[in-house]
Amino acid sequence: MKKTFYTPIEVGDYKITDNFWKAKLDIVKDKMIPYQWEALNDRIADAAPSHCIHNFKIAAGMEEGAFAGCVFQDSDLAKWLEAVGYILLYKKDEELETIADSVIDIIEKAQQPDGYLDTYYIINGLDKRWTNLTDHHELYCAGHMIEAGIAYYNGTGKEKLLEVVKRLADCIDGTFGPEEGKIHAYPGHEIVEMALVRLYETTGQRRYLKLAQYFIDERGKEPLYFKEEIEKNGRSFYWERSLFQYQYYQAGKPVREQKTAEGHAVRAVYLYSGMASVAKETGDETLTAAVKELWENVTRRQMYITGAIGSSDYGEAFTFDYDLPNDEIYGETCASVGLIFWARRMLEMELKGEYADVIERALYNGCLSGMSQDGTRFFYVNPLEVNPEACRKDQRKSHVAVERQKWFGCACCPPNLARLIASLGNYACAFSENTMAVHLYIGGEIKTPFGNTRLIVDSNFPWEGKVKIKVIGGGGNFNLALRIPGWARGYTVTLNGEPTEGSCREGYLHLRRDWKDEDELTLEFPMRVEKNYANPNVKSDLGRVALTRGPLVYCLEEIDNGKGLTKIGIKEHAGYQLAADGMEAGEVDIITQGTIADDSGWGESLYRFDGPPNLNEIMLKFVPYYLWNNRGTGEMIVWIKDC
Template sequence: MNYNSFNTPVSLRQMKITDVFWKKEMELVRNEVIPYQWEALNDRVEGASPSFCMRNFKIAGKMNQEKAQKGDKYVEPQYSFRGFEALPEDPNHLEEKFYGFVFQDSDFSKWIEAVGYSLTQHPDPALEKIADEAIDIVCGAQQEDGYLDTYYIINGKDKIFSNLRDHHELYCFGHLTEGAVAYYEATGKDKLLEAAKRFANYIYNYFGEEEEKCKGYPGHEIAEMALVRLYEVTGNRKYLDLSSFFIEQRGTKPYYFDSENHPDQTRKEENHLKYSYHQAHLPVREQKEAVGHAVRAVYLYSGMADLARLNEDKSMYEACESLWEDMVEKKMYITGGIGSTHMGEAFSFAFDLPNDTAYAETCASIGLVFFARRMLEIKPKAKYADVMERALYNGVLSGMALDGKSFFYVNPLEVNPIACYKDERKHHVKPIRQKWFGCACCPPNLARLLSSIGSYAFTESEKTLFVHLYMGACLTKKIGNQDIEVTIQSKFPWEGHVAISVRAKDTDFELALRIPGWCNGYQISDLEQFEIRKEDGYLYLKKNWLEEEHIQISFQMEPVLVAARTEVRETVGKVALMRGPIVYCLEEVDNGKDLHLLSVEATKSITLIDKKIEHESVKAITAFGKRTLKTEENGLYQPFKEKQSKEVCLTYVPYYVWANRGENEMQVWTRVE
């Protein structure tokens, strides 16, 4: 493990994203998703599930004002096992109590994080004013001691941290902290950051190795990596120590969750597999297999990677590497989706990757991107960036409609709409995107990731700029007392052409370019003028830089039919189509019904075409194929005879744009001739 290679994300304030593809997505978030989210947080979206998020903060703030008169008496909350307060028959006459899931506070936190990132790229005084007013409401709910979770503030604080496994207080704290740091770094305003610090101090005084402190840890991870961000922005070591405590304590015996009074008492210490859902079945350094709830898992692994980097912890890095390899080589869909089963939104066993019942939650792919970048910060290996790129262009972008007004929670690789409605095993799969969700984690997660996309494209060490994703941008970097400038123009993902200009005269600046794993060849202009080294899939370029240098790169980007390992039973005899980082699929609207009757001919030519889908210009692909003909047959089964077929032209579209033209069948994997 080479600690000298550590690098950090380029600050969003040091860059301007100019990329045609990603800037469009960012503007969609800014103009559509962020305002829409704000309406949803305030329960003003007709036909969408109410959030109650801001309402809960307002009630908690009002209770703070009335606390001296009413006291702080605990009222037993009326929650189900999942902690959701059912609506009264008349939602227009709500009582002054907590409504929604126990993690409802986090909806605001993810929204304010997206706002912060967006403001770095597009200053917006009107949006900033709304955000400041929202922060006032949230901070008004904070208790004098620093505690800030509306579920327990409203219901009574005498049971705080009594159900760490299920009740998400530390999860809500984590998102609050992520949002506070993002908003502070964007605007310089620290009101929310100070609230997050006060809550963090409260938690630090409650949890820890000292005998009198609680030995628990989060049921749903994110506090671990959020505390690292708080440490990095404040320099206060105790936040890093608290993150380390939560991670090191996890999975140790006796299992902490056994000491809590849960509605279900079936989880006994001797059956440690029950704890795998929370990644609490083994100490983290002993975990070699990605298990349990997929989002929780990659959030934990991200925190582990942070600690491995900051503490120069080789064994922690090795644990992260083992978990990465298990996940990517045995449990990841071709789209970068993870978590194949809806039962627990979880990882299944190795190579169990069903297409039509896939869960592949949008948030899980987002968490995979978090993990990948943190592994890149430790060691820039192209394999991490390859997966990050795959997840971004496919498993993440598919979660949002092209107009930014509807969303997928689940991202299957095969859909028959009839099954979505009539097969209980597939009720989690939706054939069309939804306006909003009662458990609304995916839309705001999308917003915060896309608004900060530049921090995943570029990282830097003292003298090196790493280009992990080829994204149009203007960046500045300081080497010694001198500012250098790098401008990137990219035609990704539709073409493999990249132009880079560098202004780094009289510096020993080094440019590290990722060579994508999908690329069979590339050309770089005037390569002989550079000092060159290749390492872990990156090409490092150094020279005696002149006033302004220009580099032209062309990556081969050809359509490729891809097969899965034979252990993946659901795809034997089938292929998927990729071009560059984009996974393609067949839709009924282009190819007719009964997609399962289609096959693609592997030996015939594949053609690239331009196509418009809901005003989106994409590169589609046509290929020769066959359609098995239906025959009039007596009985459900009959003796085998070769089926008749006819030649057809298949039209493939990028997976991320599917379901933007109405409800229809879709499939990624197709039989091959």
């Protein structure tokens, strides 16, 4: 039986117009991209310097100086260019395009005659290139530059950067592989795998797919390349005495033998994204089975309710099943972005609602929390509980920032957010030979592959659960697959005002018919305030609840509820009021009854045996988690006591 695969809609084929996401796209275009350009040029006052553009100018022979910044600093510019490519499909901007073209000229000048491109080694000595794949990120930077070349070509039709990255990929292909005389190795930080698959899809050159497949198949084979490389160079191995060892890089065993997510969380989900891409293109069932098993481990035992992953500051890593501390979490923004990359590629292989549910959960919560409302401040770490004093005085929590930062010395997260939001249409829907699947309900106009048919989506997600989808154009006979969100307790669907039925499979409602011009579907998902309970094995959340409404996770902030948020509980049968005012247009806050432990009569005793503290009744105000810390610094909590 022929397997059905799904192709994401191209970014330019989804014209996003809804109030929520259009506002975010405008922020990316008008605030984030210009701000990040200034940061890359070291022009943000009192912010950590990037050195990125300066490094490229030195490598291009345009300026003098030494390499500065992280060894992978090139990737920040690549991600910025990728975001620019996508945003130019949203709205043309000649000035922005001119800036991008000028920096692409610098990149082209820096590229070596054989296609090699990495400013760290161009500046510090090409004789040392490819000698520290374990830690020096050459292939990681290449992967991001390849993604940038494809996005900029798609956004502008200009081929200069695409030609640069094709030469770079050819250089890598001529260096790595199973053939005699090549290096039999793989990257320390994954991402080039999925980038090479995209380059294959763009150019039709199968050698790029074969190279991606080689990197995945070679990873973790004995003898371990990283171990040999470290010993050959006489370096010490930082992770040798840790529990991670080579699984920090997901390289301690072949990928098909990896049953649980281990090591650095961002590297892991980038690898899993590449595995899914290669599995789809090659039909490798063993690789498909492996990546599905890893998916189940991550999303059912190692993922926070916000879509954050990577619970430990040590190694920015996964730890073990159900270990999800709220105040010591790492939860890097890039890890949630990478989780979305992976989920979309799982959706390409199999139309299953749980993959789109994870995209939605991570997008609205774990990712958006990483940026301020104006797009100029950023979180690297995304906690679910914050006490500013603890972050200042407790080493275990010192990695948790209590307010968003202007920039970072390691600034992977800000441009990652920009490129994700700018390419949002790519995650919202997909198509197969006879099906149009809608994953996310984002208002806008979708160009379908079925003749002249377009879909007009009218949605006020995440604040309201009513969605209208109108068919425009010639129509045609095809299947429309509409996701039923995992959070929805029931739904109603009408066609042209009349109740209609379809078949519901794996979280999607399938409606097959000969669609007519002006046909209009209306979906309604009741958006109830829900108390969420964690698996009893999650010790951090035992006896606690988290409130959600639709796709949004909610939290308490000190500015609304006072200090001592860990003393607060929610009453068992409390009702909920929805408040329309707030920080964001259309924002819905939640007002309910709660209690707070009274310490006023406790005295000087640390402990006592004559009963628990009294509980005083209070009113609680919950705000969307992604908006926390936009009104000043203070305590914040997601999971609160269930009284």
